[in-house]
Amino acid sequence: xxxxxxxxxxxxxxxxxxxxxxxxxxxxxxxxxxxxxxxxxxxxxxxxxxxxxxxxxxxxxxxxxxxxxxxxxxxxxxxxxxxxxxxxxxxxxxxxxxxxxxxxxxxxxxxxxxxxxxxxxxxxxxxxxxxxxxxxxxxxxxxxxxxxxxxxxxxxxxxxxxxxxxxxxxxxxxxxxxxxxxxxxxxxxxxxxxxxxxxxxxxxxxxxxxxxxxxxxxxxxxxxxxxxxxxxxxxxxxxxxxxxxxxxxxxxxxxxxxxxxxxxxxxxxxxxxxxxxxxxxxxxxxxxxxxxxxxxxxxxxxxxxxxxxxxxxxxxxxxxxxxxxxxxxxxxxxxxxxxxxxxxxxxxxxxxxxxxxxxxxxxxxxxxxxxxxxxxxxxxxxxxxxxxxxxxxxxxxxxxxxxxxxxxxxxxxxxxxxxxxxxxxxxxxxxxxxxxxxxxxxxxxxxxxxx
Amino acid sequence: xxxxxxxxxxxxxxxxxxxxxxxxxxxxxxxxxxxxxxxxxxxxxxxxxxxxxxxxxxxxxxxxxxxxxxxxxxxxxxxxxxxxxxxxxxxxxxxxxxxxxxxxxxxxxxxxxxxxxxxxxxxxxxxxxxxxxxxxxxxxxxxxxxxxxxxxxxxxxxxxxxxxxxxxxxxxxxxxxxxxxxxxxxxxxxxxxxxxxxxxxxxxxxxxxxxxxxxxxxxxxxxxxxxxxxxxxxxxxxxxxxxxxxxxxxxxxxxxxxxxxxxxxxxxxxxxxxxxxxxxxxxxxxxxxxxxxxxxxxxxxxxxxxxxxxxxxxxxxxxxxxxxxxxxxxxxxxxxxxxxxxxxxxxxxxxxxxxxxxxxxxxxxxxxxxxxxxxxxxxxxxxxxxxxxxxxxxxxxxxxxxxxxxxxxxxxxxxxxxxxxxxxxxxxxxxxxxxxxxxxxxxxxxxxxxx
Numbered sequence: 001x002x003x004x005x006x007x008x009x010x011x012x013x014x015x016x017x018x019x020x021x022x023x024x025x026x027x028x029x030x031x032x033x034x035x036x037x038x039x040x041x042x043x044x045x046x047x048x049x050x051x052x053x054x055x056x057x058x059x060x061x062x063x064x065x066x067x068x069x070x071x072x073x074x075x076x077x078x079x080x081x082x083x084x085x086x087x088x089x090x091x092x093x094x095x096x097x098x099x100x101x102x103x104x105x106x107x108x109x110x111x112x113x114x115x116x117x118x119x120x121x122x123x124x125x126x127x128x129x130x131x132x133x134x135x136x137x138x139x140x141x142x143x144x145x146x147x148x149x150x151x152x153x154x155x156x157x158x159x160x161x162x163x164x165x166x167x168x169x170x171x172x173x174x175x176x177x178x179x180x181x182x183x184x185x186x187x188x189x190x191x192x193x194x195x196x197x198x199x200x201x202x203x204x205x206x207x208x209x210x211x212x213x214x215x216x217x218x219x220x221x222x223x224x225x226x227x228x229x230x231x232x233x234x235x236x237x238x239x240x241x242x243x244x245x246x247x248x249x250x251x252x253x254x255x256x257x258x259x260x261x262x263x264x265x266x267x268x269x270x271x272x273x274x275x276x277x278x279x280x281x282x283x284x285x286x287x288x289x290x291x292x293x294x295x296x297x298x299x300x301x302x303x304x305x306x307x308x309x310x311x312x313x314x315x316x317x318x319x320x321x322x323x324x325x326x327x328x329x330x331x332x333x334x335x336x337x338x339x340x341x342x343x344x345x346x347x348x349x350x351x352x353x354x355x356x357x358x359x360x361x362x363x364x365x366x367x368x369x370x371x372x373x374x375x376x377x378x379x380x381x382x383x384x385x386x387x388x389x390x391x392x393x394x395x396x397x398x399x400x401x402x403x404x405x406x407x408x409x410x411x412x413x414x415x416x417x418x419x420x421x422x423x424x425x426x427x428x429x430x431x432x433x434x435x436x437x438x439x440x441x442x443x444x445x446x447x448x449x450x451x
Numbered sequence: 452x453x454x455x456x457x458x459x460x461x462x463x464x465x466x467x468x469x470x471x472x473x474x475x476x477x478x479x480x481x482x483x484x485x486x487x488x489x490x491x492x493x494x495x496x497x498x499x500x501x502x503x504x505x506x507x508x509x510x511x512x513x514x515x516x517x518x519x520x521x522x523x524x525x526x527x528x529x530x531x532x533x534x535x536x537x538x539x540x541x542x543x544x545x546x547x548x549x550x551x552x553x554x555x556x557x558x559x560x561x562x563x564x565x566x567x568x569x570x571x572x573x574x575x576x577x578x579x580x581x582x583x584x585x586x587x588x589x590x591x592x593x594x595x596x597x598x599x600x601x602x603x604x605x606x607x608x609x610x611x612x613x614x615x616x617x618x619x620x621x622x623x624x625x626x627x628x629x630x631x632x633x634x635x636x637x638x639x640x641x642x643x644x645x646x647x648x649x650x651x652x653x654x655x656x657x658x659x660x661x662x663x664x665x666x667x668x669x670x671x672x673x674x675x676x677x678x679x680x681x682x683x684x685x686x687x688x689x690x691x692x693x694x695x696x697x698x699x700x701x702x703x704x705x706x707x708x709x710x711x712x713x714x715x716x717x718x719x720x721x722x723x724x725x726x727x728x729x730x731x732x733x734x735x736x737x738x739x740x741x742x743x744x745x746x747x748x749x750x751x752x753x754x755x756x757x758x759x760x761x762x763x764x765x766x767x768x769x770x771x772x773x774x775x776x777x778x779x780x781x782x783x784x785x786x787x788x789x790x791x792x793x794x795x796x797x798x799x800x801x802x803x804x805x806x807x808x809x810x811x812x813x814x815x816x817x818x819x820x821x822x823x824x825x826x827x828x829x830x831x832x833x834x835x836x837x838x839x840x841x842x843x844x845x846x847x848x849x850x851x852x853x854x855x856x857x858x859x860x861x862x863x864x865x866x867x868x869x870x871x872x873x874x875x876x877x878x879x880x881x882x883x884x885x886x887x888x889x890x891x892x893x894x895x896x897x898x899x900x901x902x
């Protein structure tokens with residue numbers, strides 16, 4: 001921040017004062033003790049505590065002494081309503097899991113009610129764990145958008161497309177009409193960004209892929225897809241297209257900055273270069289990839305190739321936590337052992353993927369991902385009095401290897417305090433739990449009837 | 452439990468009533484709603500809530516409705532005082548990390564004070580995360596024992612041995628005398644078990660290994676060692692012994708039920724059979740193995756071979772959390788992706804390793820590891836109102852994939868309530884943090900002086 005000694009203090013709405021401020025700006029600047037001044041929904045300044053105190057007069061001050069202050073985390077890939085299926089079925093091959101458990105449950109139970117309560121549960125879990133921005137791909141996305149907006153989150157809500165009727169009961173034409181309404185309703189909202197989501201190359205054929213891409217260009221919205229998740233997918237696509245999934249998308253003209261591609265586990269060096277050149281946002285979902293036995297994505301190589309990498313939790317049916325600290329931790333750890341290289345993904349790289357990297361992958365780095373003047377005030381405070389964060393030699397090390405979602409104490413999104421000293425202000429969590437349990441009881445009863 | 456309808460209620464000290472009781476007995480019995488009756492330091496009965504209520508009259512009742520009740524977790528390998536070095540240095544090759552950071556800091560700073568406060572911090576972190584039993588290997592183990600005992604934990608405290616003088620400043624003869632005093636002081640204690648710990652094959656020569664084994668037999672105490680942790684260790688031992696680490700120990704006659712061997716990352720099928728036949732306790736430390744880039748232990752093969760497997764956190768300098776839920780989660784997840792097999796380590800196997808499996812590996816399964824009448828009352832309660840545990844279809848799935856250390860609400864060790872509704876009753880945590888930070892400030896100052 002600039003010196004303002006000669007000027008009178010400027011009024012701001014809020015100052016977060018004290019503590020260790022980890023900005024995640026390009027130089028990884030840390031202020032200790034630092035402060036963040038917020039005006040409206042934006043960051044007015046970030047700097048040393050005493051300078052900010054001298055330059056700004058705050059209507060309200062949040063005491064961050066003994067806290068770590070950092071940008072809100074970015075969950076780049078999830079299916080929030082699937083919290084409803086958390087732990088419904090595990091330890092199964094992917095096709096059995098999908099065909100015998102998840103899809104039948106979706107066909108039978110999916111409704112706006114299910115989607116609303118599942119989204120609110122996921123929203124509560126994310127906010128409590130420091131996630132302020134998400135990218136969702138599912139059905140009934142207008143209900144996802146409304147629930148996430150009510151919860152106070154920032155996010156991309158991408159309506160899912162399949163060649164066949166979706167679990168929402170819409171054929172392609174009906175789904176296009178629904179998505180256009182979704183876009184019309186939410187475009188321009190300060191926190192919710194509508195988007196289109198062809199599910200994957202193996203469920204959406206080239207004409208629909210091209211049509212959705214054209215629609216995304218026309219409306220200037222993101223395009224979200226699952227890409228190169230399993231070895232089996234690669235084999236299927238090779239048989240159908242005579243090319244790998246990434247090359248098939250390149251041929252279709254879809255590899256551009258608008259695309260947000262989840263997984264990319266099975267991508268070779270040439271494909272990584274295509275993803276980097278295309279400025280595609282790639283979302284690494286390490287815990288889902290582990291649990292579903294997809295394999296281990298070549299993250300160190302993708303980082304070296306300049307791919308825009310973020311992190312995602314995937315849905316709670318395949319993780320089973322919507323916990324971005326756990327993803328950052330997994331991203332920092334697993335590649336080291338698989339490559340027998342303790343430097344494979346350093347702490348700073350993992351924290352970048354969880355914050356500014358994820359923002360860049362979602363095309364939102366001009367708004368979020370770091371604490372810098374002019375960006376939206378999406379800020380989280382971690383409690384440094386948690387045993388696992390004591391002592392503290394290096395903040396980035398703690399964020400990658402020691403911090404837990406439960407250490408998050410306070411969360412601001414778009415300048416609003418949504419979680420304060422672990423009290424969630426935007427939701428009635430007891431009611432959310434009650435509704436989710438009631439809906440889950442029906443799903444469990446169906447399981448017992450058709451085991 | 453047996454029907455007792457005709458008898459008058461028997462008096463007990465405590466009943467934990469309601470909730471989902473996951474016993475981890477041989478049949479994985481779950482009572483919902485269940486109850487656990489405690490008399491003195493032992494479990495009097497476990498069963499359906501209403502039957503227990505009818506059969507026992509409790510001096511005190513703990514309400515466990517909307518909790519998951521399970522045996523306390525077993526952390527089979529750690530170095531508690533190393534919490535003092537948490538995050539001091541990461542993302543380094545093992546030899547640089549040890550030789551330039553950890554060993555110089557140990558030589559300069561290790562003292563009874565450092566060990567006491569570091570142990571208390573690790574004890575607080577473990578209790579808050581549901582760990583009731585640990586196995587420690589370090590120096591000044593009498594101070595580790597005293598601190599852990601004061602914290603209310605159950606544990607094995609194994610005095611570390613090297614061929615050369617230890618960071619405690621003791622040569623081999625002095626260290627043997629120290630260890631014999633440790634044994635004399637603690638043997639027979641209800642919670643603390645003294646033990647001997649030759650550090651590893653590459654730091655302890657055959658004569659001392661044999662001598663410590665004989666001493667362990669003489670005093671009937673466990674023997675704790677690091678074994679087959681890195682590929683480099685295998686190469687070193689092969690050059691020195693003409694055999695792999697496991698085969699070298701077998702030749703020395705050390706592979707028996709007394710031995711607790713941490714890591715075992717690099718063990719082939721024949722070595723796994725030797726470990727199983729010898730009834731050696733093997734402690735899988737997945738997060739440490741990942742972070743130090745040791746590799747991925749062949750856990751599915753070891754389970755199939757009948758090796759007695761538990762889980763360990765290792766020290767906080769190489770993890771950086773003393774969090775057994777994170778270890779169980781890692782153990783359940785990583786092997787699936789490395790083997791491209793979603794069934795590699797099922798949820799139940801991970802939870803077993805964290806409880807009864809760990810107890811068996813430490814030779815303590817007659818006392819702990821499951822909720823069964825006659826065993827010690829080491830019991831933990833998880834809060835099922837945490838978002839990440841909603842909804843609940845399958846308790847074992849949640850324990851492996853969704854539960855977090857922070858979900859632990861209440862902990863009993865040896866019949867005593869040590870953590871109650873997240874208040875730690877046995878320690879002044881603020882004082883522990885204050886003391887650890889003061890000692891860590893000196894270590895950080897040294898780092899800055901000798902970077």
